[in-house]
Amino acid sequence: MNTTSQAGTGFHAIVKELNKNQSWRYEVGVFTSQTQWLNWAKLSLRNYKPIIIDINSYGSNWPYxxxxxxxxxxxxNLDYQGASPSDINLQAIVQTVKINDPYRSGEGIKWHPFSRIYxxxxxxxxxxIIY
Structure with a gap:
């Protein structure tokens, strides 16, 4: 994809490549809250487009x-626990997120607790995030 620089792979280079090759218009969003992160994720996923995140992991929170x-x-994975979705704080109802980890010794495709991934x-x- 020619998206890597000496400083690593840049968000904007990935967005440019994605937007060049399909119709959904991806953007980079700098989030300030879980609610904002989830709103962007829901927007993309409702349109059948995954989001892309960059992680910083250490210790026991991830396999590497x-x-x-x-x-x-x-x-x-949203759990409304019998209540109307409009009556619940979105942060409280997201239980898990489905991650596709391309790292060769990584996690593959698995569900993980939202709090860990966020x-x-x-x-x-x-x-x-790229959404």
Whole structure:
């Protein structure tokens, strides 16, 4: 894809490549809250387009340590617990997210707790997603 620089793969280079090759118009969003992150994720996923996140992982929160690794989020598992979706704080109802991890010894395609995935994305210096 020719998206890598000496500083690593840049968000904007990925967006440019994605937008060049399909009709959905991806953007880079710098999030400031879980609600904002989830709103962008829901927007893309409702249109059958996954989002891309960059993580910073260390210790026991992920099988391998990385200061920057892109992964795809392709699903959200929402649990309304019998209430109307409009009556619930969105942060409280997202249970798990579906991650597609391309790293050769990574996680593959699995569901993970939302708090873990959001936390690793938040820990990355950019606090951004491609949606």
């Amino acid at each position: 340590a990385t200061a920057g690794h892109y992964m795809v989020v392709s699903g959200l 936390g690793m994305n938040y820990q990355h210096k950019d606090n951004a």
